[in-house]
Amino acid sequence: MFDPNSIAALIDKSKEEQAETTKKIDKVTQSQDPSMNLSGLTLSEEDALKAQIFGCWSIPLGLPYNENLLVRIKLKLKPDGSVIKTEILDHARMNQPGQAFYKVLAESALRAVKLCQPLRVPTTGYERWKDLQLNFDAREMLEG
Helix, strand or coil, rough: CHHHHHHHHHHHHHHHHHHHHHHHHHHHHHHHHHHHHHCCCCCCHHHHHHHHHHHHCCCCCCCCCCCEEEEEEEEEEECCEEEEEEECCCCHHCCCCCHHHHHHHHHHHHHHHHHHHHCCCCCCCHHCCEEEEEEEEHHHHHHH
């Protein structure tokens, strides 16, 4: 016969080990801050996505060339590539004095994302690319 006390002790030990494992897993996921992850796409997939949006982007005229013309946009996508949500990540910059050009530029980039949907996204791996951050540098477009 099994001793009920030793079975209970084994169950408790198992629970403790499981709790330790869970703690370790939590630590890892917290340190890998998802907002730092630019994109779950491969470089070629990201380039293809940006190329689509560049094709819909009408860059405003008269941008100051000596300024930082990078617009960072966070996207939430459906599996079919349609856009659920967009957000400009440098939102505070849009309202700073002397940055009116940036507001126009950022809004034009958002408009391009909306005009281009549904985006042609990879057919698999939705978890990888449902939340993306894309960086659009208007200088690439102007020089392109």
